[in-house]
Amino acid sequence: MHNIRVVILGGGIGGIVTANHLAKVLPSGNEIILIEKNETHSFAASYLWLMVNRRRPEQITAGLRNLVDKRVAILYEEAKEIDAENKIVTTDKSKINFDYMVVALGAELDRTHLNKQQFGIHTFFTLDGAAKLGRALETFDGGSVSVVVCSLPYKCPGAPYEGAMLTADYLKKRELRKPLSVNLYTPEPQPLPVAGPELGNSVKEILHAKGIGFYPQHQLQSINYDERKIEFASGNSASYDLLALVPSHKPPQVILKSTLADESGWVSVDKYTLESKYPDIFAVGDVTSITIPGSWSPDKPMKLPKAGVFAHSQAISVSEIIFSRISGNPSRNSFCADGFCMLEAGEDIAGFAYGDFYASPHPDVKLKRLGKIWHWGKVLFEKWWLAPVGFWKNVLRSLLKLGSSVLRIPVDL
Ligand SMILES: Cc1cc2nc3c(=O)[nH]c(=O)nc-3n(C[C@H](O)[C@H](O)[C@H](O)COP(=O)(O)OP(=O)(O)OC[C@H]3O[C@@H](n4cnc5c(N)ncnc54)[C@H](O)[C@@H]3O)c2cc1C
Structure with missing residues (x-):
């Protein structure tokens, strides 16, 4: 051996x-x-x-x-x-x-629309892109923000929804000169379609409560950079001041x-x-x-x-x-395809979706009530993930294991 x-x-x-x-x-x-x-x-x-x-x-x-x-x-x-x-x-x-x-x-990410910040186009799907978007949001003085999923599949089915909610939350705390609107466009029929209609409806309600416009079944066709206009395959179009893209994945x-x-x-x-x-x-x-x-x-x-x-x-x-x-x-x-996702909703709260993705006839996924605990669980996971191999990583792992057994979430770290 x-x-x-x-x-x-x-x-x-x-x-x-x-x-x-x-x-x-x-x-x-x-x-x-x-x-x-x-x-x-x-x-x-x-x-x-x-x-x-x-x-x-x-x-x-x-x-x-x-x-x-x-x-x-x-x-x-x-x-x-x-x-x-x-x-x-x-x-x-x-x-x-x-x-x-x-x-x-x-x-890999399709880079066609990346590095176009001069036209108000950003992404939070890369380290550099997210840092640049942070700087743009810091000086954004109001108007229309659009989060657009360019195509399917993409990684982390919750990320565009989290991106829209965090953006709305961040900008509402700033004094903006112009009125703000945040809209999310995606080719999907509902949020996180893999998790079923019940969970999708819960996410739609959260978006609605935060004043975020949700536009399902909108397949991006092209972006008119000079006019700052998004064109969809259906023939619809929408104007934006700031665009946050989930680029096509290949x-x-x-x-x-x-x-x-x-x-x-x-x-x-x-x-x-x-x-x-x-x-x-x-x-x-x-x-x-x-x-x-x-x-x-x-x-x-x-x-x-x-x-x-x-x-x-x-x-x-x-x-x-x-x-x-x-x-x-x-x-x-x-x-066994048991999976979970902490869905950041802004204001230091998150939802928690958990389920069996191999369940038949369709995945069996539930969303737990929004709470601070899921947000802090995600923060602890981040600290554990980035800690160097050694003593502190083991301490953080024990904390995560303890938390997950108290909450009855089987996580293998
Ligand atoms: C904004 C955002 C938020 C997310 N949030 C979550 C979340 O909350 N929960 C969750 O479960 N997932 C989340 N994800 C998704 C998660 O990051 C990915 O699903 C995960 O990283 C996939 O892991 P992987 O090992 O398959 O690929 P990656 O982690 O992408 O690793 C691939 C590696 O391969 C290397 N590589 C590529 N090509 C070559 C080559 N030719 N030679 C050598 N090296 C190469 C790359 O440099 C990279 O390091 C998120 C993703 C994004 C973008």
Whole structure:
């Protein structure tokens, strides 16, 4: 049970958790290599606080080395080619063969409308974008703010709703020269369609109570930069003074070029083992495509949402499965798709959605009442996630575990 090499592609949420969990369970003598193009990691859930000036970029960023167990070798390289048949990955600097591979490359963002701040266009889906949006909101003197979801799928189904609520909350506290309106446009038929109509209606009520206009089934067609006008596929249009975009998401280039991509470009995996069509090559997180029971459109099967909470639990399942295979024991672990989301609603309160996304005939997800406890739970999670591996991280983990057992939420950290 040694001299086995496990290569992890991508050092975001899925990659970091896989690396640390494998370091915990794999006996020494086996090799764990993490390949990541960036030396620093930022915690995306906190971009929402960064955009309303509740965080500074350095507070939500950490050196990747500090977040990953010392047993793991990190290569700061960009994966360029995956030869799944022969189990070889080629980066911009090296060629590495492996026995097992975990692909955790996330999703790429379409940059077409990014870096257009001179036309009032922003995004809170990148670290830099959220910081720039924070500065724009600080000096915004009123008018129309639009949050627009460019296309489906996108990561974190709650994020646009949180973005709109936090923006409205932040701007209402400032003295603005002109009247304010905040509107949210999305191609979805309702908020978080994967979670069912009941939860969607609860979110609509919260938006309504905050005075946020909600426009479902609005597919973005184009943006007229000079006139500051958004045009939709239906022929409707809307003017904006400030636009906050959820950019289109696409599979990573290296996956599109490889035989791992399915017809949609993402990586199809077994829904319980997360194994791709190639034995011993797994994928976790946003890069995967997993069909789940239910459908909100006749021609579109429902997919497991792209979210950190799933990248995290999938990474633990995959690490356990790899450990079992290496040790020759049958694995009892499988990914069960229980997931949760703290939905920030402004004013330091959040909702808490929790459920089983593999439940049949459709996911069974409930939203708990808004409360400060969910907001502070999210803050504690952020502190734990960004703490360097070591004593304090373990203390924060114990606190999170204690909180989750009191609240009866099974979280695996
Ligand atoms: C504003 C916002 C708020 C969010 N809030 C939440 C939340 O509250 N709860 C939740 O569950 N999720 C949330 N998410 C979603 C969550 O961040 C993602 O779902 C999660 O990060 C996915 O993890 P991953 O490992 O699949 O991908 P990522 O974390 O994106 O990691 C992918 C990594 O791969 C690296 N990479 C890519 N290509 C290459 C290459 N060719 N070579 C080497 N390295 C490469 C990238 O640099 C990156 O580090 C939020 C996202 C955003 C944007």
